[in-house]
Amino acid sequence: MIPAALSDRRPYLRDSEDARRAALVAAVLDLVAEGGVDAATLRAVAARAGVTPGLIRHYFGDKDGLMRAAYGRMMAAMVDPCLAAADAAGVDPVARLAAFLAAALDPAALDGRTVTLWAAYIHRTRHDPALRAAHEAGYLAFRDALEALIAALPACHLPPRVAAIALNALLDGLWLEGGLLPQGFVPGEVQRIALTAAARLLDLPELTELSETEGP
Template sequence: MTGERKKFTREGEERRREALIAAALDLIAAGGPQAATVRAIADRAGVTPGLIRHYFRSKEDLVREAYRAMMTAMSDDNAAVLQAPHPSAEARLAAFVAAALRPPVMDPHRMGLWAGFIHQVRGDPDMAAVHAETYLGYRDLLESLIAALGPNDPARLRALAIACNGVIDGLWLEGCALPDAFAPRELETIGLQSVGAILGRDLLAHLPELESD
């Protein structure tokens, strides 16, 4: 019985913490970081302002955790495609690149949130640390997918992952900012062609539904 009570308490506290993070994200999406005041976050989450200090050292700490949560969720959505079986390492990488350039990863709402956070990275070392953690986590996953194709020199793998990640990031930004400027699946196709050119592989051939468009 005691163990059940402790588990229930932990789950309840985790839900309240997540509610505060969700409230901060909603406010930042609507009005930028300046809109995420302690009072506004508490009101949206349905708690008292003092409760925020129970879960976070400061409002800035809460905002950093909100950024981490957003970036982690986006990376998880991208990586979800890897849970399905793929016939080859090329097909696995192709699926990952394509998923990065379609919903729910490519989402104007998420880009708006990202833009609201990113200007803080240069002025806040702790925010910069969160950015580095999430960026490197994503890049390391991308590097592991590239490594499965054959290259095994660490310096070469690092350079390839940086280059491919740059292509994905750039297309993601453009697709989120101007979603009506591109034909259906156009950015996915360009992403596969560009990443494939960097790696010397025909990734587009491993997603027949795109190759036939």
């Protein structure tokens, strides 16, 4: 046996399969957000996850498998908090909608990192059928949730589908602009605009004061 001091072989550390998969996926998302898809080379991913490139092949088969897993994780991280916020807001339809909107444009989600990450994947969704399916599923889940929230509203003069599409587009656009040009808005402005515009689209009384109920 070769003494540790003389062997430059990387120490052999075991871990659970779940932990390894999670670490590798997290490394991909970090790298993509920092330097674009190009930065997420297998070697860089492995280094950040503290393992060796071969392990990626062991767990994900090839690079496409890794990227697909990372994309699924990203979509969940974007959509789930909004659904959870609505559910946590109780039963009042207006409060539920306001909570959903506020969560969608939460400063954490508005981070340019997330937008960059999302954009970096978009072009792949057009050519990779698996990614495309994941994209459509996530997008429609979000829009359907929005449509359900709108349908539960007391009075809305627009068909729920139309209102959901328009409101969803408004959220997407604000999320995009807020994430890409953070210094173009004063803090909280993006959320306020979303609530104002949503109120006008849906014939609702002003929603803005609802979001300011988070006192210290």
